[in-house]
């Protein structure tokens with residue numbers, strides 16, 4: 596495995612940012628083996644960076660679209676980091692640090708994984724721009740599948756490529772997409788009230804909570820199969836926690852709750868880690 600190509604201070608900064616931005620993925624990413632950890636952390640932070648643009652409360656839609664298209668374009672330039680830095684610097688006062696510092700997170704990625712990671716970040720930027728353009732209009736289950744693919748399903752595909760890059764682990768990419776879709780749909784279920792308050796409705800026409808739970812169950816069933824098929828190793832260890840948290844969140848909401856309690860989360864973390 597090649598060495599980590601950056602100074603430790605940047606590595607620490609990235610892991611601190613990861614801890615601040617992700618409740619679910621900080622622990623599984625931190626526990627990955629060297630090389631794979633940097634590739635996944637780099638991808639996670641960059642995807643979070645563009646997600647903050649897509650979701651931003653006060654940036655105009657047209658600006659988001661231009662920015663997301665420009666981010667995609669930087670990945671086809673000769674100097675991605677410099678172009679990204681120059682593109683995002685003017686937004687230093689309006690975007691969160693995880694977005695403004697996106698070029699730094701790219702530096703974390705081992706060079707032999709960069710092609711995969713860059714390809715998916717560029718693709719996600721492009722597809723997020725399209726969803727802003729469409730004003731997140733989701734009328735049918737096919738639309739929902741399209742949206743959950745753009746923001747999470749493709750992460751499953753990317754991770755599957757990274758498992759293979761790291762140690763030859765072969766994983767089912769169709770099930771990986773379902774895994775990502777299931778996780779995103781759990782977020783849609785959990786954030787329903789806030790989403791409606793901010794005027795966004797991810798439910799297809801005519802869907803009730805029960806329909807969304809059925810959609811989640813179908814996708815998480817495939818996620819269970821994805822995990823069951825994995826050999827022992829970092830990929831399997833990574834997947835266990837998000838999958839257990841997703842199942843527990845759906846159970847809680849289906850039972851009338853709103854989200855997992857801190858005690859529930861701690862219990863699941865310790866059960867999955869032992």
Ligand SMILES: CC(C)=CCC/C(C)=C/CC/C(C)=C/COP(=O)(O)OP(=O)(O)O
Pocket residue numbers: 616617618619620746747748750751752754755771772774775778779782821834837
């Ligand atoms: C094969 C495989 C592992 C597939 C899964 C792919 C994957 C990790 C998709 C990310 C989905 C997602 C909803 C992230 C944000 O979650 P969050 O808002 O719950 O988490 P946060 O704590 O990071 O904000």
